[in-house]
Structure formats: C-alpha cells, structure tokens
Amino acid sequence: MATSVSVELPASIQLPTLSAKYEHLRVNALRTNATLEAACAWGNTPDGGMNRLASNDDDKRVRDWFIAETSKLGCHHKIDAMGNIFAIRPGQNNALAPIGLGSHLDTQPTGGKYDGILGVVSAMEVLQTIHENNITTYAPLAVIDWTNEEGARFPPAMLCSGVWGGAFTTEYGHSRTDPEGRTLKAELERIGYLGETECSFQANPLTAHFEVHIEQGPVLDQAEEAAAVVKGVQSIRWYNLGLVGREAHTGTTPMDRRSDALLGAAKMIVETNRFVTEGEIAARGGRATIAVINSSPQSINTIAGHVDFGLDIRAPADSDVELIEAMCRKRFAEICDEIGLEMTFDNFWVSTAVNFDPTMIECVRSSAREIGCMTELVSGAGHDSVYTNKKVPTAMIFVRCRDGVSHNPAEYTRPEDCAAGAQVLLGAYLRYDDYLRRAAAKM
Amino acid sequence: MATSVSVELPASIQLPTLSAKYEHLRVNALRTNATLEAACAWGNTPDGGMNRLASNDDDKRVRDWFIAETSKLGCHHKIDAMGNIFAIRPGQNNALAPIGLGSHLDTQPTGGKYDGILGVVSAMEVLQTIHENNITTYAPLAVIDWTNEEGARFPPAMLCSGVWGGAFTTEYGHSRTDPEGRTLKAELERIGYLGETECSFQANPLTAHFEVHIEQGPVLDQAEEAAAVVKGVQSIRWYNLGLVGREAHTGTTPMDRRSDALLGAAKMIVETNRFVTEGEIAARGGRATIAVINSSPQSINTIAGHVDFGLDIRAPADSDVELIEAMCRKRFAEICDEIGLEMTFDNFWVSTAVNFDPTMIECVRSSAREIGCMTELVSGAGHDSVYTNKKVPTAMIFVRCRDGVSHNPAEYTRPEDCAAGAQVLLGAYLRYDDYLRRAAAKM
Structure with missing residues (x-):
C-alpha cells in the first residue's frame, strides 16, 4: 500500500x-x-x-x-x-x-x-x-x-x-x-x-x-x-441499521404475537458481540460495536415499532471486516424472520x-x-x-x-x-x- | 377485592x-x-x-x-x-x-x-x-x-x-x-x-x-x-433502569477491556424476554417489555457509557410480577458484574x-x-x-x-x-x- x-x-x-x-x-x-x-x-x-x-x-x-x-x-x-x-x-x-x-x-x-x-x-x-x-x-x-x-x-x-x-x-x-x-x-x-x-x-x-x-x-x-x-x-466500516416491527400495547399484546423491534435489536447486539469475542475473529483482533440506538415511539407501554442503530466493525484485515459484516447480515436476517421485522442495512462508510x-x-x-x-x-x-x-x-x-x-x-x-x-x-x-x-x- | x-x-x-x-x-x-x-x-x-x-x-x-x-x-x-x-x-x-x-x-x-x-x-x-x-x-x-x-x-x-x-x-x-x-x-x-x-x-x-x-x-x-x-x-409495575459503563473509543479499545452499557442493556432485554416466554410464567400470562431506551453519548465510535431504559412487567397475579422482577434483578446484577456496569433499578409505579x-x-x-x-x-x-x-x-x-x-x-x-x-x-x-x-x- x-x-x-x-x-x-x-x-x-x-x-x-x-x-x-x-x-x-x-x-x-x-x-x-x-x-x-x-x-x-x-x-x-x-x-x-x-x-x-x-x-x-x-x-x-x-x-x-x-x-x-x-x-x-x-x-x-x-x-x-x-x-x-x-x-x-x-x-x-x-x-x-x-x-x-x-x-x-x-x-x-x-x-x-x-x-x-x-x-x-x-x-x-x-x-x-x-x-x-x-x-x-x-x-x-x-x-x-x-x-x-x-x-x-x-x-x-x-x-x-x-x-x-x-x-x-x-x-x-x-x-x-x-x-x-x-x-x-x-x-x-x-x-x-x-x-x-x-x-x-x-x-x-x-x-x-x-x-x-x-x-x-x-x-x-x-x-x-x-x-x-x-x-x-484497522479496516473500518460503518453501518446504519433500521428495524421496523409493529407498535402494540405492552399490556394487551401476548408475548407470542409481537413484532418487537427493540427485542430484535437487542438480539443483534448480543450476537454481534459474540462474533468478535469468540474463535478466530477474536484472535485476529476483530471488533464490533453498537453504541448509538434510538427506539420509537418513546412510550413505556407501547412496543417499539421502529429501532435504528449504528454498527461499527473493525479489524486489522479488510477480509475480517467483510467476514463480520457477512455474519451480521446472515444472523440479523434470521432474527428478523423469527420476530417478524423488516430490516435496512446500510454501509455508509468504508475505510480500508x-x-x-x-x-x-x-x-x-x-x-x-x-x-x-x-x-x-x-x-x-x-x-x-x-x-x-x-x-x-x-x-x-x-x-x-x-x-x-x-x-x-x-x-x-x-x-x-x-x-x-x-x-x-x-x-x-x-x-x-x-x-x-x-x-x-x-x- | x-x-x-x-x-x-x-x-x-x-x-x-x-x-x-x-x-x-x-x-x-x-x-x-x-x-x-x-x-x-x-x-x-x-x-x-x-x-x-x-x-x-x-x-x-x-x-x-x-x-x-x-x-x-x-x-x-x-x-x-x-x-x-x-x-x-x-x-x-x-x-x-x-x-x-x-x-x-x-x-x-x-x-x-x-x-x-x-x-x-x-x-x-x-x-x-x-x-x-x-x-x-x-x-x-x-x-x-x-x-x-x-x-x-x-x-x-x-x-x-x-x-x-x-x-x-x-x-x-x-x-x-x-x-x-x-x-x-x-x-x-x-x-x-x-x-x-x-x-x-x-x-x-x-x-x-x-x-x-x-x-x-x-x-x-x-x-x-x-x-x-x-x-x-393485570398487575403492572413500571421501572426505570440506568446503566453506567465506561465511554471508550470503539477502535482502540479491545473487546475484553470494555464496560459497554448498551451491550449490558441488550443482554438484559434478551433475558427479560426469555423469562416471560418460557415455562410456567409464560403459561400464567406473564409479560415484560422494554420499549424506551436511550444511550449516550450518541456517537458511533464511542462505546455507550450510559444507557437508560424503561421496563414494563405485567401478569394476572401480583406474585408473578414480583417473581419476574426478582428474576430480572438477579440476572441483571450478574450481567453488570460480567461487564463491569453500575445499575440503578427504580420501581416508580405499581398497579396491583x-x-x-x-x-x-x-x-x-x-x-x-x-x-x-x-x-x-x-x-x-x-x-x-x-x-x-x-x-x-x-x-x-x-x-x-x-x-x-x-x-x-x-x-x-x-x-x-x-x-x-x-x-x-x-x-x-x-x-x-x-x-x-x-x-x-x-x-
């Protein structure tokens, strides 16, 4: 280079x-x-x-x-x-x-x-x-x-x-x-x-x-x-993610009839952390962080219908950033399927x-x-x-x-x-x- | 009554x-x-x-x-x-x-x-x-x-x-x-x-x-x-939770040296959902929701040092709300210990x-x-x-x-x-x- x-x-x-x-x-x-x-x-x-x-x-x-x-x-x-x-x-x-x-x-x-x-x-x-x-x-x-x-x-x-x-x-x-x-x-x-x-x-x-x-x-x-x-x-990529579920009353909506966008985001955060703290990616210095999150509506008794968050992926090698991204895309899509969410996944910045x-x-x-x-x-x-x-x-x-x-x-x-x-x-x-x-x- | x-x-x-x-x-x-x-x-x-x-x-x-x-x-x-x-x-x-x-x-x-x-x-x-x-x-x-x-x-x-x-x-x-x-x-x-x-x-x-x-x-x-x-x-209790971790650079801070308040909150959201979707509490109609969340600072490359969120717990019986609360308090404290977070857990409203x-x-x-x-x-x-x-x-x-x-x-x-x-x-x-x-x- x-x-x-x-x-x-x-x-x-x-x-x-x-x-x-x-x-x-x-x-x-x-x-x-x-x-x-x-x-x-x-x-x-x-x-x-x-x-x-x-x-x-x-x-x-x-x-x-x-x-x-x-x-x-x-x-x-x-x-x-x-x-x-x-x-x-x-x-x-x-x-x-x-x-x-x-x-x-x-x-x-x-x-x-x-x-x-x-x-x-x-x-x-x-x-x-x-x-x-x-x-x-x-x-x-x-x-x-x-x-x-x-x-x-x-x-x-x-x-x-x-x-x-x-x-x-x-x-x-x-x-x-x-x-x-x-x-x-x-x-x-x-x-x-x-x-x-x-x-x-x-x-x-x-x-x-x-x-x-x-x-x-x-x-x-x-x-x-x-x-x-x-x-x-490090190689760095930044992403904006958007999740759309369904707003509903926390009291009247049974647990198995929800599309909770914040639950989806939480699972994605936990999974992302797991990807970079286990196995070879961890050994090669991969890092991934979600630090910015916003849910709406901001009401304690309305299930979050929309959640946006920022994802920061880094690794010494570009190939590891790409690998972490691919793991996230695959697992996040599964979580969306499980919960009933629509997802946007936008990579808005790349630094090789x-x-x-x-x-x-x-x-x-x-x-x-x-x-x-x-x-x-x-x-x-x-x-x-x-x-x-x-x-x-x-x-x-x-x-x-x-x-x-x-x-x-x-x-x-x-x-x-x-x-x-x-x-x-x-x-x-x-x-x-x-x-x-x-x-x-x-x- | x-x-x-x-x-x-x-x-x-x-x-x-x-x-x-x-x-x-x-x-x-x-x-x-x-x-x-x-x-x-x-x-x-x-x-x-x-x-x-x-x-x-x-x-x-x-x-x-x-x-x-x-x-x-x-x-x-x-x-x-x-x-x-x-x-x-x-x-x-x-x-x-x-x-x-x-x-x-x-x-x-x-x-x-x-x-x-x-x-x-x-x-x-x-x-x-x-x-x-x-x-x-x-x-x-x-x-x-x-x-x-x-x-x-x-x-x-x-x-x-x-x-x-x-x-x-x-x-x-x-x-x-x-x-x-x-x-x-x-x-x-x-x-x-x-x-x-x-x-x-x-x-x-x-x-x-x-x-x-x-x-x-x-x-x-x-x-x-x-x-x-x-x-x-339903019996209802509302809580405000606050988590304090440590703000740090997402690029320079290794994964095993973080106190990431948003990761902690995400684990708590996933665990809370698990408590009310498995076993007897689920069968008895327990519900728990986290819908409001705020992290700070809102910077994609600074690990969240502070996260606040609202918790809504409901069940037909007061005893189940109390049980879910106790399960959350115990597990959340463990998560705080694992990650290195300080927690406040405030029950600000009760409806029996x-x-x-x-x-x-x-x-x-x-x-x-x-x-x-x-x-x-x-x-x-x-x-x-x-x-x-x-x-x-x-x-x-x-x-x-x-x-x-x-x-x-x-x-x-x-x-x-x-x-x-x-x-x-x-x-x-x-x-x-x-x-x-x-x-x-x-x-």
Missing part, C-alpha cells in the same frame, strides 16, 4: 542497523516534557486539558512558537496552502526529500495535552538532540505540524494531511467551514498561515513519515510498556486497512526493543500517517496513556513515557536515515 | 340464570351501529378516527345528545361534580342503587370510534331493548358516561371514575390541567357539566358495574371470537392486580357462551371498571377489534361484533338483575 517514489531501494540492503556512532544518543527527558508544557501554553483549560481548535488565535500563537523554536535549531520553513508547516533541517543530500516527523498541534474542544501535541514535541526533541550533537543526517529532516487533524472545527478529521496525500483537493480543504460559517481558507489567511507552497506530495515531497502518538487505548497501560510499534490502521511500510516498521521495532518495548499494535483510530502512507513509507509509534483515556482533559501520559516515545522516534529515524545513506551508496 | 356494600347476598343463591321470559330478547344490531355512528357525529376526523378530548365543545355536544337520547328511554339524570353522567331508568326496587353499565365518550386526540364509545353505546342499546320490551328490572339501571377516561387532556387516565371510586379526591380531579393550563373544573363549568351531585360511591352509589370495551389486543381477532369474558386487570367479582364474571360467562364465545381474558390495560371494582361488584366484556389496533384512527370493530358485545351485556345484566331479585326474595 505504501509506495516509495523518492528512492528506489535495492532488496539487498540489510535492515535496520543503528550506526555505532549514534548508540550513545539519548533524548533529554526533562527537556522533552518542558517542550510539551511550552507547547500547551496557549489554549489550555483550568481542568488541565486543552481547547485549541484549528486556526484559532491560540493555534496561531503555538504555530509562531513552533517556528521560532525550530528556527533556533537550524530549520527553515515551508508553509503550504493548507497551513501545514514543514520545519526543515538540511542533511547531507539535500536533493533528497526530507524524512518527515510529524503530527498535529490542534486539539479537540475538550481535549488533552498529549493527543497530537506529543507527536510534534517528540519530533522537536529528536531535532534538538541531533542539532546539539552536530549530526549531519543523510536526508533532510522535516518536523511537521499538520493542520486540523482533529477536524473538530473543520470536519472531516485529518483534513490537511489528506490534501497533501491526495485524498482531498485543496479547494475542498479550503472550503470546509466551522459552525459559524467561516472557511478554513479565510481563517488560515486571518492568522497568517495560508502558505504559498502548494499542498501536495508532488509539490512538497517527503521521503518517509514517522509519527509518535498516544495510544488512545488501554493496551500499553495494561501491558505495562511505555511504547509500541504500530503496524497499520492501512499497512505501514515493512522497512519503517522494522526501524521502529528495532528502536523500541532497545528500551524493552515489545508490544505491536494496529491502530484503531485514524492519524495523519494514514494519509502520508498513501504517498511515502510511513510508520507510527504509540505511547502509553493512562487508562486509554483520550479526547478528554483527563488524558495523561507520564513524563518518562513521553521521553520514551521520543527516544524510540530518534532511534527509528536514525535507522531509516542510515538505511537511505547505505542504499544510495550501493546504487 | 370487590366488595358489595348495597346488598348482602346469601351464599345459597344459584348463579346465574336467565329468566325464561327474557330468553327471546335480542339487541338490534342495526340500531346498535346506528347509535354508534350518531355518537361519533362530533369530533370525528377525516381519516375515520376521533379527536374528542374530555370537556371540549364536541364532548359537550355528545353529552347533550346522550342525555336527550336516554331521556327518550325513560331516564332521569344525575351529573356529579366530575361531570360523570348517570342516566337512570327506575326499576322495581328503587331503594336499591342502580346497576351501572358504563364506559366513556371521550377519546384520544388521534383515537378511534370504538374505544369507550362502544361501551356507552352498548349500554344504551341494552336500555333501549329493555325499554321497548316494557321490562321492569328489579334494580334501577344506570347508563354511565365516565368523564376523561383517556386522561389525554387531563392526566391521569380514568380520573373521574377514580374520584367516584375513592382513588382521588374531587379537589385533585378538579385541579387537573390541560396543556393550556385550564383546569378540568373550569372546563366542566364552561360546557355546563359541573354537576351538583357529589362524586363518590357513598353519595351516588351503584349496586354493580358492567363495562363493554374493545379488547385493544389481538387475542379475539386471532381466536375468531366476537367477545370475551374479562376476569380482571384487579380481580373482578366472581358472580359478575359468571353472569358474563353464561351470557357469552350463549353466543358461542368461550375466550376468557385478563385485561392488559386500565379501564373505568378498575375503579368501580374498588366499591362494587364489577365485570367487563371485551369485543374483538381488528388486529388489536387501538388509540389510532384505524381502530375498527365489525358491526356484528358491536352487536354481539351489546347482546352479551344484555344477558349478563339481566342475569345479575335476576340474581338480585332472587337474593332479595330469600332474605
């Missing part, structure tokens, strides 16, 4: 190794956390969380700070038409596109200090570590702030990495509006971040993309590991599985093992890396977050885990940079 | 018999249906239904008509402080309180032509049949229009039979308001039906109460019988089982069998007879309605079934009147 267009790599290159000269390199844990605090100076909330919607005044202030800080570390900047900022530190071979280390500085309206911000801060710490050690990397390095990843102000999510990756046009991105009707283009212009660089991989390429992100799930917390290799992003680049994954794996982290995950949520992966080799690093809580002021990652994520990023990045150097030498 | 205070009946009386002189008596089917049409002349809607809320202008017009029609049949009238109208035809022993044949002329806002109206019309047909045959009954006969049975304009339902039966005070009944804030007392005064007779069994007694009503359920329709004996009204008077039931049974109707039911819905039963021997007759549909313009009962209900009422009434005559003779 990921394709490398900047460099053609011979298969003979052994992967990955870290040059002996870099083995001593360590990120600075205190500095990493100080940078994180600095990055949260604008838009923080009294409850310890963040409210920094894309392209608002606080987003402008943190962007100004980001440019100032990365300028001190030898970077020049490209700002593209979607406001994505590339802080570029030259390397030995500046004909090569930079290796990107990116994430986002915008947050949910009731978000935390780690989602996205930790990814940019980790990249800044890698930059600073390299800079203070006077290292000349082979490829240039780009620390990237992707605009409006959350999509909380300008839906959809991952909008501007999506434009860069070709999923959306710039025109589409510019025309997205917030609830007050202001367009993203106008708001970027207002804060001075409507850049002149065309927003696309073609006009402003990268060679690869690494991203650190909090897990937003409980696996690392329970595994008691600080960081994990992320091998891809994302498989990150094996070489990039190996760089992360090797680096993570150095600090004792063995967990490997498939992301359950979307990230900017989903869209960079459409154009360049991509991989991600997840960092433990307490109780898996995210999109909430209570979101929390321990200082030592923030530093661990940056350390894994440093090692993975240096491995990939060295890989490019060796690949070029062989060509 | 029912107590006879007007007459003390020796146990030696054989029950029930119909005097040979009445065996030829038949209601007039055409007239019954013509009276029904006449009773629907005010407040009918273009879709074939009715919209005649209690104490509105159309209710005044139908009351005026009711008084005029029953006056022609030898009745004088008592109107009580809740607007209940008693059209009384004297009997042989006018020291005895009348046998009431009653129901209601008000409707739901989108109601049908049969709910309540058929009961009053059947009683009018019995009156007319007796009158045209120059029969002098033993006890006086009262055809009764109970005010505001639906409670659609002035909640609660069965308000004015409830005042008569001592369940509510007159002050409470008077102070009920409609959505525009008008009190029932003011509206009764406005239409000229705030009567001077005190509204109570003590001030305005009956000896017994029969009521014809459409079934509002599908049993007779499926049994292919026109009418049924109603032996009582109503058992109609055995003598009255036997009168209905004997009369129904004469026209080939063998079905015996326990009402799943409340009726004015629930409250008359608190003071005097009461029984009901159900008439088949198409598909069990009620509270809907599509509500429909065939003309021949309307007449059948009136015929069963005639026979039951005459049997009870004869019973009173024979009882008095023995005393």
Whole structure:
C-alpha cells in the first residue's frame, strides 16, 4: 500500500542497523516534557486539558512558537496552502526529500495535552538532540505540524494531511467551514498561515513519515510498556441499521404475537458481540460495536415499532471486516424472520486497512526493543500517517496513556513515557536515515 | 377485592340464570351501529378516527345528545361534580342503587370510534331493548358516561371514575390541567357539566358495574371470537433502569477491556424476554417489555457509557410480577458484574392486580357462551371498571377489534361484533338483575 517514489531501494540492503556512532544518543527527558508544557501554553483549560481548535488565535500563537523554536535549531520553513508547516533541517543530500516527523498541534474542544501535541514535541526533541550533537543526517529532516487533524472545527478529521496525500483537493480543504460559517481558507489567511507552497506530495515531497502518538487505548497501560510499534490502521466500516416491527400495547399484546423491534435489536447486539469475542475473529483482533440506538415511539407501554442503530466493525484485515459484516447480515436476517421485522442495512462508510511500510516498521521495532518495548499494535483510530502512507513509507509509534483515556482533559501520559516515545522516534529515524545513506551508496 | 356494600347476598343463591321470559330478547344490531355512528357525529376526523378530548365543545355536544337520547328511554339524570353522567331508568326496587353499565365518550386526540364509545353505546342499546320490551328490572339501571377516561387532556387516565371510586379526591380531579393550563373544573363549568351531585360511591352509589370495551389486543381477532369474558386487570409495575459503563473509543479499545452499557442493556432485554416466554410464567400470562431506551453519548465510535431504559412487567397475579422482577434483578446484577456496569433499578409505579367479582364474571360467562364465545381474558390495560371494582361488584366484556389496533384512527370493530358485545351485556345484566331479585326474595 505504501509506495516509495523518492528512492528506489535495492532488496539487498540489510535492515535496520543503528550506526555505532549514534548508540550513545539519548533524548533529554526533562527537556522533552518542558517542550510539551511550552507547547500547551496557549489554549489550555483550568481542568488541565486543552481547547485549541484549528486556526484559532491560540493555534496561531503555538504555530509562531513552533517556528521560532525550530528556527533556533537550524530549520527553515515551508508553509503550504493548507497551513501545514514543514520545519526543515538540511542533511547531507539535500536533493533528497526530507524524512518527515510529524503530527498535529490542534486539539479537540475538550481535549488533552498529549493527543497530537506529543507527536510534534517528540519530533522537536529528536531535532534538538541531533542539532546539539552536530549530526549531519543523510536526508533532510522535516518536523511537521499538520493542520486540523482533529477536524473538530473543520470536519472531516485529518483534513490537511489528506490534501497533501491526495485524498482531498485543496479547494475542498479550503472550503470546509466551522459552525459559524467561516472557511478554513479565510481563517488560515486571518492568522497568517495560508502558505504559498502548494499542498501536495508532488509539490512538497517527503521521503518517509514517522509519527509518535498516544495510544488512545488501554493496551500499553495494561501491558505495562511505555511504547509500541504500530503496524497499520484497522479496516473500518460503518453501518446504519433500521428495524421496523409493529407498535402494540405492552399490556394487551401476548408475548407470542409481537413484532418487537427493540427485542430484535437487542438480539443483534448480543450476537454481534459474540462474533468478535469468540474463535478466530477474536484472535485476529476483530471488533464490533453498537453504541448509538434510538427506539420509537418513546412510550413505556407501547412496543417499539421502529429501532435504528449504528454498527461499527473493525479489524486489522479488510477480509475480517467483510467476514463480520457477512455474519451480521446472515444472523440479523434470521432474527428478523423469527420476530417478524423488516430490516435496512446500510454501509455508509468504508475505510480500508492501512499497512505501514515493512522497512519503517522494522526501524521502529528495532528502536523500541532497545528500551524493552515489545508490544505491536494496529491502530484503531485514524492519524495523519494514514494519509502520508498513501504517498511515502510511513510508520507510527504509540505511547502509553493512562487508562486509554483520550479526547478528554483527563488524558495523561507520564513524563518518562513521553521521553520514551521520543527516544524510540530518534532511534527509528536514525535507522531509516542510515538505511537511505547505505542504499544510495550501493546504487 | 370487590366488595358489595348495597346488598348482602346469601351464599345459597344459584348463579346465574336467565329468566325464561327474557330468553327471546335480542339487541338490534342495526340500531346498535346506528347509535354508534350518531355518537361519533362530533369530533370525528377525516381519516375515520376521533379527536374528542374530555370537556371540549364536541364532548359537550355528545353529552347533550346522550342525555336527550336516554331521556327518550325513560331516564332521569344525575351529573356529579366530575361531570360523570348517570342516566337512570327506575326499576322495581328503587331503594336499591342502580346497576351501572358504563364506559366513556371521550377519546384520544388521534383515537378511534370504538374505544369507550362502544361501551356507552352498548349500554344504551341494552336500555333501549329493555325499554321497548316494557321490562321492569328489579334494580334501577344506570347508563354511565365516565368523564376523561383517556386522561389525554387531563392526566391521569380514568380520573373521574377514580374520584367516584375513592382513588382521588374531587379537589385533585378538579385541579387537573390541560396543556393550556385550564383546569378540568373550569372546563366542566364552561360546557355546563359541573354537576351538583357529589362524586363518590357513598353519595351516588351503584349496586354493580358492567363495562363493554374493545379488547385493544389481538387475542379475539386471532381466536375468531366476537367477545370475551374479562376476569380482571393485570398487575403492572413500571421501572426505570440506568446503566453506567465506561465511554471508550470503539477502535482502540479491545473487546475484553470494555464496560459497554448498551451491550449490558441488550443482554438484559434478551433475558427479560426469555423469562416471560418460557415455562410456567409464560403459561400464567406473564409479560415484560422494554420499549424506551436511550444511550449516550450518541456517537458511533464511542462505546455507550450510559444507557437508560424503561421496563414494563405485567401478569394476572401480583406474585408473578414480583417473581419476574426478582428474576430480572438477579440476572441483571450478574450481567453488570460480567461487564463491569453500575445499575440503578427504580420501581416508580405499581398497579396491583384487579380481580373482578366472581358472580359478575359468571353472569358474563353464561351470557357469552350463549353466543358461542368461550375466550376468557385478563385485561392488559386500565379501564373505568378498575375503579368501580374498588366499591362494587364489577365485570367487563371485551369485543374483538381488528388486529388489536387501538388509540389510532384505524381502530375498527365489525358491526356484528358491536352487536354481539351489546347482546352479551344484555344477558349478563339481566342475569345479575335476576340474581338480585332472587337474593332479595330469600332474605
């Protein structure tokens, strides 16, 4: 799925190794956390969380700070038409596109200090570590702030990495509006971040993309590991289901003469859960959830004649999502027959599985093992890396977050885990940079 | 539960018999249906239904008509402080309180032509049949229009039979308001039906109460019988349940690390249904329904952290309602333990089982069998007879309605079934009147 267009790599290159000269390199844990605090100076909330919607005044202030800080570390900047900022530190071979280390500085309206911000801060710490050690990397390095990843102000999510990756046009991105009707283009212009660089991989390429992100799930917390290799992003399909039974009086209608749409929905929820908690689908990480449900009429003594619900199916492999869907369709139809219901089953959104680049994954794996982290995950949520992966080799690093809580002021990652994520990023990045150097030498 | 205070009946009386002189008596089917049409002349809607809320202008017009029609049949009238109208035809022993044949002329806002109206019309047909045959009954006969049975304009339902039966005070009944804030007392005064007779069994007694009503359920329709004996009204309890789990991302949260409140609710719905569709509880007519459900947050990719739902449990016997409740409490607690949920389980309304008077039931049974109707039911819905039963021997007759549909313009009962209900009422009434005559003779 990921394709490398900047460099053609011979298969003979052994992967990955870290040059002996870099083995001593360590990120600075205190500095990493100080940078994180600095990055949260604008838009923080009294409850310890963040409210920094894309392209608002606080987003402008943190962007100004980001440019100032990365300028001190030898970077020049490209700002593209979607406001994505590339802080570029030259390397030995500046004909090569930079290796990107990116994430986002915008947050949910009731978000935390780690989602996205930790990814940019980790990249800044890698930059600073390299800079203070006077290292000349082979490829240039780009620390990237992707605009409006959350999509909380300008839906959809991952909008501007999506434009860069070709999923959306710039025109589409510019025309997205917030609830007050202001367009993203106008708001970027207002804060001075409507850049002149065309927003696309073609006009402003990268060679690869690494991203650190909090897990937003409980696996690392329970595994008691600080960081994990992320091998891809789950396949996802969303469905709206409608059931029509027959409204009738709960008192006067015998149990065997009912067409109870809510009973049907309940059986479907229980069966769906069973499909993904038993056998091979469970072992392969299939997930299925029904969270939204509405019944009508809302009367305690009238049997529900109509029930609508949403179904969310996920798995690392597209084929498992398809299998779970097929199991649901078959079993739901049987339940409808048993109870006497009509059903509509609408698949309104599909996101196919994302498989990150094996070489990039190996760089992360090797680096993570150095600090004792063995967990490997498939992301359950979307990230900017989903869209960079459409154009360049991509991989991600997840960092433990307490109780898996995210999109909430209570979101929390321990200082030592923030530093661990940056350390894994440093090692993975240096491995990939060295890989490019060796690949070029062989060509 | 029912107590006879007007007459003390020796146990030696054989029950029930119909005097040979009445065996030829038949209601007039055409007239019954013509009276029904006449009773629907005010407040009918273009879709074939009715919209005649209690104490509105159309209710005044139908009351005026009711008084005029029953006056022609030898009745004088008592109107009580809740607007209940008693059209009384004297009997042989006018020291005895009348046998009431009653129901209601008000409707739901989108109601049908049969709910309540058929009961009053059947009683009018019995009156007319007796009158045209120059029969002098033993006890006086009262055809009764109970005010505001639906409670659609002035909640609660069965308000004015409830005042008569001592369940509510007159002050409470008077102070009920409609959505525009008008009190029932003011509206009764406005239409000229705030009567001077005190509204109570003590001030305005009956000896017994029969009521014809459409079934509002599908049993007779499926049994292919026109009418049924109603032996009582189900025991009912209503509950609000709240489940609290943990909101979490559907993509990032493994299946075995969830506290999914909607999954818990679904299991409870399935289990509750199982309790009342298997074994002895099913055989004894237990019913349980969950029709109202709400989950939050309403987000397809956030596991439901909160679910509230309503539970309606019914059975002919209070002990079965208690048993079903106990089974739910036990099993729901287990489900909460399995999934990791907190539960609240609030029983906010209780209506104990109503058992109609055995003598009255036997009168209905004997009369129904004469026209080939063998079905015996326990009402799943409340009726004015629930409250008359608190003071005097009461029984009901159900008439088949198409598909069990009620509270809907599509509500429909065939003309021949309307007449059948009136015929069963005639026979039951005459049997009870004869019973009173024979009882008095023995005393």
